[in-house]
Every structure is written in structure tokens, then in C-alpha cells.
Amino acid sequence: MSKKTTIYDIAKALNITAATVSRALNDNPRISSDTKKLVLETAKKLNYKQNRLALALKSGKSKNVGVVLPIINRNFFSNVIRGVEEELNPMGYNVIICQTHDDEKKEADVIQNLLNAQVDGIIMSIARHTKNTGHFEQVLKKNVPLIFFDRKVDIKGASSVTLDDYRGAYEATQHLIDQGCAKIAHFTVDRSLEIYKNRFEGYKQALLDSDIGFNEKYLLGLESKIEAGKEAAKKLMELADPPNALFSASDLAALGAIQYLKEIGLCIPEDFCVVGFSNEPFTQFMELPISSVDQSPMLMGRTAAKVFLEQIDSDTVKTKKRIVLAPSLKIRKSSSRSNPTL
Amino acid sequence: MSKKTTIYDIAKALNITAATVSRALNDNPRISSDTKKLVLETAKKLNYKQNRLALALKSGKSKNVGVVLPIINRNFFSNVIRGVEEELNPMGYNVIICQTHDDEKKEADVIQNLLNAQVDGIIMSIARHTKNTGHFEQVLKKNVPLIFFDRKVDIKGASSVTLDDYRGAYEATQHLIDQGCAKIAHFTVDRSLEIYKNRFEGYKQALLDSDIGFNEKYLLGLESKIEAGKEAAKKLMELADPPNALFSASDLAALGAIQYLKEIGLCIPEDFCVVGFSNEPFTQFMELPISSVDQSPMLMGRTAAKVFLEQIDSDTVKTKKRIVLAPSLKIRKSSSRSNPTL
DNA sequence: GTCGATTGCGTTATCGATTGCACGAACACG
DNA sequence: CGTGTTCGTGCAATCGATAACGCAATCGAC
CATH class of the missing domain: 3.40.50.2300 (Response regulator)
Structure with a gap:
């Protein structure tokens, strides 16, 4: 049907050159307003659309x-x-x-x-x-x-x-400390990535700054999945001295942990506090809304x-x-x- | 620094024409394998990348x-x-x-x-x-x-x-009927959109097919939001003959409804069954996972x-x-x- | 009335890649 | 040895829009 119209089509229709059409369309001051009007009209009439590819090629x-x-x-x-x-x-x-x-x-x-x-x-x-x-x-x-x-x-x-991420983790951990938690675990994901490394560092520093000290046993690396969170929580609670709070670098893992903790009869936040990371939509939808660090x-x-x-x-x-x-x-x-x- | 290399640069380097280079790069059978090899080598050496804009303009x-x-x-x-x-x-x-x-x-x-x-x-x-x-x-x-x-x-x-959507709604409603619910409400969003209209029709037809009949009072139009779901649920439960199930065209609205129903002390699914639509991720994460129609x-x-x-x-x-x-x-x-x- | 400036628009090259046509060379065949 | 093929490559146009340059006509000023 109607193949693409180009400035040449407009030019032909008006018996002028494509250059003039181009200038008219670009509102070049060297073109008379009469011509401009004509060009714009026929452009509309012919349903002209600028080919951005040509422009792109020319302009780079x-x-x-x-x-x-x-x-x-x-x-x-x-x-x-x-x-x-x-x-x-x-x-x-x-x-x-x-x-x-x-x-x-x-x-x-x-x-x-x-x-x-x-x-x-x-x-x-x-x-x-x-x-x-x-x-x-x-x-x-x-x-x-x-x-x-x-x-x-x-x-x-x-x-x-x-x-x-460092600050987000620091604040989250500090918040847990403020809630009266002293045994704070951390779920990390892949510390070869800066973001997870920084979250870990922030967590650690907050502990140190509050004279709580960093307990290696409270640090677990896992996938960002519910199941992984459950398993990791299980490991934590089987420690001789289990933690009473968790700062997870992943919301999903935090959710998994919460599910496990509830299963074994713990009350959240009374017995155990949890903060996640990412502020995933679901964190606020839960019956037990999950604290989390928003990344905007x-x-x-x-x-x-x-x-x-x-x-x-x-x-x-x-x-x-x-x-x-x-x-x-x-x-x-x-x-x-x-x-x-x- | 290194401006873009074009086939002309390759041509110049080999003392041939751009046409030959183009054909060599496209593995044209008319080009000798010697030339092809040369072209490919220098192309790599000069870090040549095809300009897709030029190709696009030419080919349309x-x-x-x-x-x-x-x-x-x-x-x-x-x-x-x-x-x-x-x-x-x-x-x-x-x-x-x-x-x-x-x-x-x-x-x-x-x-x-x-x-x-x-x-x-x-x-x-x-x-x-x-x-x-x-x-x-x-x-x-x-x-x-x-x-x-x-x-x-x-x-x-x-x-x-x-x-x-019709079938999804029909099946969801049928499922609620199978659970023993006879008073099934429906949250719709905007029936001027086909999808919501179809969901409504499927819901209605399932009711009719089971001789339950369609009750206008159980139909509410609302935004796809938690708050809207809560309010709508409140309206439903204040009816003289409140429903005991809900098929919501929106998961968020379904969630809102659930939150309200729990607030007023109802047990789900014992007292009231709910099915949503869209299979949003959160539906499966909840403490009370929400049934929903997946849209793949x-x-x-x-x-x-x-x-x-x-x-x-x-x-x-x-x-x-x-x-x-x-x-x-x-x-x-x-x-x-x-x-x-x- | 002359000259420079300005206006309005055409000519032509260009962006980078592709392609139909042509052309010279090598080769085959009768 | 002449003619027809095939091979390998060059020439030039093209896609659509833009811009440097040029040129004729008009205008204003002195």
C-alpha cells in the first residue's frame, strides 16, 4: 500500500528540492514562511514521517x-x-x-x-x-x-x-541492635560481588561499633531463595548458641528464615528480629510485614x-x-x- | 581515539574496493577464498564492526x-x-x-x-x-x-x-463451587476492557451452570489495590446475606479482602474461600498462600x-x-x- | 546608481553498506 | 584460433536526510 513517504516525495509534489524540504521541516530561518507552510501541509497530507535511521546514519x-x-x-x-x-x-x-x-x-x-x-x-x-x-x-x-x-x-x-550498601547494612544492623538484639546473624549471597561484600562489611562494622563483635558462625552464604533461607535458618538455630536476629542480604532468604522460625514456634519479632534487603513488594504484603532496606x-x-x-x-x-x-x-x-x- | 572503522578502511588497507569487502564479509561465493581470508583478518585487526544503521537504511x-x-x-x-x-x-x-x-x-x-x-x-x-x-x-x-x-x-x-480469561474465571469459580461455596462474590476492575469483561462472564457462567444464579449485589468494581479490596470486602460483609467466597480479578484486591476478613475474625479457607487473578509472586509467599489464575x-x-x-x-x-x-x-x-x- | 548584504533555494557530497551491471582474464571446447 | 563461460572484482547507484557551498534576485544605504 502506501509505502513510506520521504522528503523527496514532498519535494516532487511541490516542485522544489529535498534540501529545501529538509530545511523547511527543521524550521531553518533561510526558508520563507510561505514555503514552510506549504511543506508542512503536504507533509501532513502525504503522511510523512521522518526516517530516524537516515538521520542517525548521517549524524552518527x-x-x-x-x-x-x-x-x-x-x-x-x-x-x-x-x-x-x-x-x-x-x-x-x-x-x-x-x-x-x-x-x-x-x-x-x-x-x-x-x-x-x-x-x-x-x-x-x-x-x-x-x-x-x-x-x-x-x-x-x-x-x-x-x-x-x-x-x-x-x-x-x-x-x-x-x-x-554498606550504609544500608550498617543501619539495618544498628536497628536490630537498637531492638535489643545482640546475637545477629547475617545471610550473604556472593561476596565476590561488591554489593554483597559491602552489605557484609556494613553489618560487621555495626557490630564492632557496638562492641558486640563479629561471630563467624553467624555468617552464612546462600542463594537468594526461600528454600535456602529456610535451610540456613535451621543451621543457625541448631548452633550451640543460636542468634536472636537476622540481617539478610536477600529478602527471599529472609522470608524463608521467617517461615522456618515460625515453624519451630518462635515469635517474631518478640523472640527473633529479621531485616531483609531490597524491599521487594511482598515484604510489605505479608501478614508479618518484613523490614527491609530499600534500594530506590x-x-x-x-x-x-x-x-x-x-x-x-x-x-x-x-x-x-x-x-x-x-x-x-x-x-x-x-x-x-x-x-x-x- | 579510534573512530569507527568502516569497510572503506578495510578496502583501503588491502587496496581493493568496499564492494569486495562487503561481499567478502557476507561470504559471497563470487569472492575468492584468498581475498576473504585477507578481509576477515584485516577486519579483525582494525576492530571492524558492522554499522547496523547503514544496513538498516539500505535494507529497510x-x-x-x-x-x-x-x-x-x-x-x-x-x-x-x-x-x-x-x-x-x-x-x-x-x-x-x-x-x-x-x-x-x-x-x-x-x-x-x-x-x-x-x-x-x-x-x-x-x-x-x-x-x-x-x-x-x-x-x-x-x-x-x-x-x-x-x-x-x-x-x-x-x-x-x-x-x-473467560475460562480462567470459569475454572476459578467452579473451583470455589467445588469447595462447597455457593455465595460467591466477584471483584472486577474495568469491564470496558475485554479481559475484565471476560473474567466476569466466565464467573457468571460458572454460577449459572451450577444453578447458583448470579447475584448483582455480589459484584463490585474497584481498583486493583489492597485498600480497595479491603473496603470492598467490608461492603460485602455488611450485606444482609454476605457471601462466603470471592473470586477477584485482581490479586491485590484479593489480598486486601483477605486482610479485612481476617480482621473481622473469619477463618480462611474454612469460613471463606478466595481466589485471585494473575498469580502475582506474593500470592505464593504469604503465610496464607492465595489461589490465583496464572497468565503465563x-x-x-x-x-x-x-x-x-x-x-x-x-x-x-x-x-x-x-x-x-x-x-x-x-x-x-x-x-x-x-x-x-x- | 553602485555595491555589499541578505534572502531563498538549488547542487552536490556524505553517512556506511549493499547490489545489479559490467569488464577483463583465464579457461574450455570444437 | 575464435567464441562462450566462469571467476573475481570494480563501478556506480541507492537507502533518506542533512549541510557546506554557490548563485540569482532583492533590498537598503550612501
């Missing part, structure tokens, strides 16, 4: 940015995307989503792909096991802004927007997008930024004792 | 597809995106995400935008209040495949992948993507498809009586 700017993350259907990541999208869309950018499934090879692939597609920037969270950083340097070598969020890697030339994912996305926009503007001054967002502890019933000085 | 295929949905950070939608992405990425397509925030104007805007960007197809779920379908027809007029998922609109030339969003995304791929292939035969996926009722504690013949 695709007006696309890539967002690379492990997996999209997780609350945290989908919120980040939303933040990015809402910041970038009004500026005329489109957002291309790519998943890595936490696989380094896939990560390198999608990045190649995005570079081929001439994206104007890449906003990403690294795959869990990425060791090699060659594909990141490729990005920077091509002068494409690279902004990490949440899970970053320190590379010269790349920016990052992260959460102050949407803000993180928006911030990363803003950093990108800055980098694009000042192509001369290479402003690499390291932005650290403040966490926000959501205190709920799982750690709210009516009588904290128990 | 951008290898991008747009995914348009109300909002991305909702479980259902982010899962659909994942399905689409995983189906399309291996085929060389990139996925561009756009949110409408359920606003008709925004929807028209992003579609225009996607058309300008020359996407090869659009996969979308319509905004809640969209009445005007002009922007959809624009898409079809440009011969761009249009595939609706979940929330569709019937337009000649567009395909759709939806859930059998990832499958929906994959299916929509497959339909797109078919349409692209057979550009001659305009194969518009209407695919309806089967729902799957997840029975959990909120509707599992130990003694159904109560």
Missing part, C-alpha cells in the same frame, strides 16, 4: 541507548528500567533492553550487538560472574558513554550509580540516565561520575519490638 | 521491534518482555521498550516514535482508556506487523495473543514474538493470528478446604 547519533542487565523480570531491575525510560524518553531517546542471564559471554555478545547498532550509550549492571572486562573497554574505546548501576566494575572512563531502583535508573545525558552533552570534558545513593531502611513488624529494651 | 529493516505497554515494572509486563526478548534476540532483533502509563495520547506518541525509528514490528498491550484506534491503523498502513497481547483491540490486520506471561511474550516472526517471513500472505492461551489455576490454601463438602 542513533538516539538509542542500551540497557543491559542480568534479567528483566525482577522487581529491582524492571524498576530501574522504568526510571531510565522515563528520564530518557522525553529527551527523544529510545531504550533497548538486553538480558545477560548473568552469563559473561552473553554479556559480551549483547554489548557487541549494541555497539553495532550504534547506541549512543550503555547503562548496565554487570553479570554475576564477569571477570574479563575487555568488552567494557571496547565500549569506552568507541567513545560510547558507559554507566554502571548497582553492580559495577571499576574501569577508568566509566561512570556508576550505586547504592550505599527507580531513582537509580533515573540517575543513571541523567549521568548519561550529561556525558552526551559534554563530549569534550569526560565527566566520569561515581554517584552513591542513600539507602532507606523500611522498618516493619518483623523487627519492631514494642519493648525494645527487652 | 531495522531489526528492532517495539514493545509498548502501560508500565514496565509490573510482574506481568516485565515477564512478557522477557519472553519477547528471549525469543527475538537470538533472531538478531533488539527490543525497544515504551511505556504508555495507560494514556492514550502517550500511546499514540510512542507508536509514532517507533514508526519513525522504522521498527520492523510492534508488540503491544493497549492503554486502559484508548478509544481511538487511528494510531494502530497507521501502523498497519505502513505494513508493520502489529501484535497485541493481553489487552487487545479488534482491528483488521492485527494479530493478538491473549489469555482465555512469559509464554505470552514468546508467543507474540513468534507470531511476529511468522508475519515477517510471509510478507505476502498476511497471516493475522488470534492465539488464545490456556490459563492455569493455581490452587493454594486460601481456597483449599480439607473437607470440601462442608
Whole structure:
């Protein structure tokens, strides 16, 4: 049917050249208002739509940015995307989503792909096991802004927007101490990742600062899953001197722990306090709402997008930024004792 | 630094023409294997990356597809995106995400935008209040495949992948009847949307088929929110003849209802059975897991993507498809009586 | 009335890759 | 030895939009 109309079609219809049409559409001052009006009218009449590919090829700017993350259907990541999208869309950018499934090879692939597609920037969270950083340097070598969020890697030339995981963990642990808990366990996930390492460090430091001391036996590494949380909780409670509180780096693991603790007849928060991390939606829906550290994912996305926009503007001054967002502890019933000085 | 390398750079380095390089890279049989080898080597040496924009402009295929949905950070939608992405990425397509925030104007805007960007197809779920379908027809007029998922609109030339909401609702209601409940209420959201209308119809028909009859007083329209669910449940229980079961078209509303029912001392499922819709993650995490109808969003995304791929292939035969996926009722504690013949 | 400035628009090259057509060389065959 | 093939590659146009440059016409000022 109606194939795409181009500026040439408009030009032909008006017996002028494509250049004039282009200028008219771009409101160039050198074009008479009469001609402009004519062009705009016929453009509408012929249902003309600018071909952004042609523009992109000519200008070298695709007006696309890539967002690379492990997996999209997780609350945290989908919120980040939303933040990015809402910041970038009004500026005329489109957002291309790519998943890595936490696989380094896939990560390198999608990045190649995005570079081929001439994206104007890449906003990403690294795959869990990425060791090699060659594909990141490729990005920077091509002068494409690279902004990490949440899970970053320190590379010269790349920016990052992260959460102050350390502080979030510190505050969560401090909060547990304030509730009168002195034997606080910690579930970590993978301390080779900065975020989990920082959560652990924050936890540890809070203990030390309160002269509680760090007990190695209270530290368990596990997957971010309910079942893992249950099992780990079981291990904890079978210790000679079981803990009476838990700061989990994962909400799901925290939930699993709570389920187990209830099973064995403990009352939460009276006998045992729990704080999770991520502020997953379900934490507030439970009959026993779970305290958790909020990561403000949407803000993180928006911030990363803003950093990108800055980098694009000042192509001369290479402003690499390291932005650290403040966490926000959501205190709920799982750690709210009516009588904290128990 | 290292600006982008083009086939011309390779050509210059080897003292041949760009055409030859292009053919060599595309493994054209007319090129000698010697030349091919040389080209491939220098391509690697110069760190050549194909510019997909140029290819896209030339071929008219951008290898991008747009995914348009109300909002991305909702479980259902982010899962659909994942399905689409995983189906399309291996085929060389990139996925561009756009949110409408359920606003008709925004929807028209992003579609225009996607058309300008020359996407090869659009996969979308319509905004809640969209009445005007002009922007959809624009898409079809440009011969761009249009595939609706979940929330569709019937337009000649567009395909759709939806859930059998009617059947899901019917089965859920039947299940409640099987539990011995005869006074079954229904929370609906917005019956101007097909999906909610169908859920209502399925509910109603199940009642009629069991000679229970439809009681207008048991039907409430509300927002998909916890608070709304609570209020609606309150209204229900204040009726002269309150219901003893609820089929809610929304999981959140179902949760709200459960919270209220517990507050007033009812036992679930003994005194009152509840089934929700969407199988949101939280439904299975609760202390009282909530029965719900699963929409298999990832499958929906994959299916929509497959339909797109078919349409692209057979550009001659305009194969518009209407695919309806089967729902799957997840029975959990909120509707599992130990003694159904109560 | 002359000259420089401004207005309005056309010419042409360009972005990077692809492709139909053409062309020279080598080779086969009768 | 002449003619038809095949092979390997170059030439040039093309996709759609933009921009540097050029040129004719008009305008204003002295």
C-alpha cells in the first residue's frame, strides 16, 4: 500500500528540492514562511514521517541507548528500567533492553550487538560472574558513554550509580541492635560481588561499633531463595548458641528464615528480629510485614540516565561520575519490638 | 581515539574496493577464498564492526521491534518482555521498550516514535482508556506487523495473543463451587476492557451452570489495590446475606479482602474461600498462600514474538493470528478446604 | 546608481553498506 | 584460433536526510 513517504516525495509534489524540504521541516530561518507552510501541509497530507535511521546514519547519533542487565523480570531491575525510560524518553531517546542471564559471554555478545547498532550509550549492571572486562573497554574505546548501576566494575572512563550498601547494612544492623538484639546473624549471597561484600562489611562494622563483635558462625552464604533461607535458618538455630536476629542480604532468604522460625514456634519479632534487603513488594504484603532496606531502583535508573545525558552533552570534558545513593531502611513488624529494651 | 572503522578502511588497507569487502564479509561465493581470508583478518585487526544503521537504511529493516505497554515494572509486563526478548534476540532483533502509563495520547506518541525509528514490528498491550484506534491503523498502513497481547483491540490486520480469561474465571469459580461455596462474590476492575469483561462472564457462567444464579449485589468494581479490596470486602460483609467466597480479578484486591476478613475474625479457607487473578509472586509467599489464575506471561511474550516472526517471513500472505492461551489455576490454601463438602 | 548584504533555494557530497551491471582474464571446447 | 563461460572484482547507484557551498534576485544605504 502506501509505502513510506520521504522528503523527496514532498519535494516532487511541490516542485522544489529535498534540501529545501529538509530545511523547511527543521524550521531553518533561510526558508520563507510561505514555503514552510506549504511543506508542512503536504507533509501532513502525504503522511510523512521522518526516517530516524537516515538521520542517525548521517549524524552518527542513533538516539538509542542500551540497557543491559542480568534479567528483566525482577522487581529491582524492571524498576530501574522504568526510571531510565522515563528520564530518557522525553529527551527523544529510545531504550533497548538486553538480558545477560548473568552469563559473561552473553554479556559480551549483547554489548557487541549494541555497539553495532550504534547506541549512543550503555547503562548496565554487570553479570554475576564477569571477570574479563575487555568488552567494557571496547565500549569506552568507541567513545560510547558507559554507566554502571548497582553492580559495577571499576574501569577508568566509566561512570556508576550505586547504592550505599554498606550504609544500608550498617543501619539495618544498628536497628536490630537498637531492638535489643545482640546475637545477629547475617545471610550473604556472593561476596565476590561488591554489593554483597559491602552489605557484609556494613553489618560487621555495626557490630564492632557496638562492641558486640563479629561471630563467624553467624555468617552464612546462600542463594537468594526461600528454600535456602529456610535451610540456613535451621543451621543457625541448631548452633550451640543460636542468634536472636537476622540481617539478610536477600529478602527471599529472609522470608524463608521467617517461615522456618515460625515453624519451630518462635515469635517474631518478640523472640527473633529479621531485616531483609531490597524491599521487594511482598515484604510489605505479608501478614508479618518484613523490614527491609530499600534500594530506590527507580531513582537509580533515573540517575543513571541523567549521568548519561550529561556525558552526551559534554563530549569534550569526560565527566566520569561515581554517584552513591542513600539507602532507606523500611522498618516493619518483623523487627519492631514494642519493648525494645527487652 | 579510534573512530569507527568502516569497510572503506578495510578496502583501503588491502587496496581493493568496499564492494569486495562487503561481499567478502557476507561470504559471497563470487569472492575468492584468498581475498576473504585477507578481509576477515584485516577486519579483525582494525576492530571492524558492522554499522547496523547503514544496513538498516539500505535494507529497510531495522531489526528492532517495539514493545509498548502501560508500565514496565509490573510482574506481568516485565515477564512478557522477557519472553519477547528471549525469543527475538537470538533472531538478531533488539527490543525497544515504551511505556504508555495507560494514556492514550502517550500511546499514540510512542507508536509514532517507533514508526519513525522504522521498527520492523510492534508488540503491544493497549492503554486502559484508548478509544481511538487511528494510531494502530497507521501502523498497519505502513505494513508493520502489529501484535497485541493481553489487552487487545479488534482491528483488521492485527494479530493478538491473549489469555482465555473467560475460562480462567470459569475454572476459578467452579473451583470455589467445588469447595462447597455457593455465595460467591466477584471483584472486577474495568469491564470496558475485554479481559475484565471476560473474567466476569466466565464467573457468571460458572454460577449459572451450577444453578447458583448470579447475584448483582455480589459484584463490585474497584481498583486493583489492597485498600480497595479491603473496603470492598467490608461492603460485602455488611450485606444482609454476605457471601462466603470471592473470586477477584485482581490479586491485590484479593489480598486486601483477605486482610479485612481476617480482621473481622473469619477463618480462611474454612469460613471463606478466595481466589485471585494473575498469580502475582506474593500470592505464593504469604503465610496464607492465595489461589490465583496464572497468565503465563512469559509464554505470552514468546508467543507474540513468534507470531511476529511468522508475519515477517510471509510478507505476502498476511497471516493475522488470534492465539488464545490456556490459563492455569493455581490452587493454594486460601481456597483449599480439607473437607470440601462442608 | 553602485555595491555589499541578505534572502531563498538549488547542487552536490556524505553517512556506511549493499547490489545489479559490467569488464577483463583465464579457461574450455570444437 | 575464435567464441562462450566462469571467476573475481570494480563501478556506480541507492537507502533518506542533512549541510557546506554557490548563485540569482532583492533590498537598503550612501
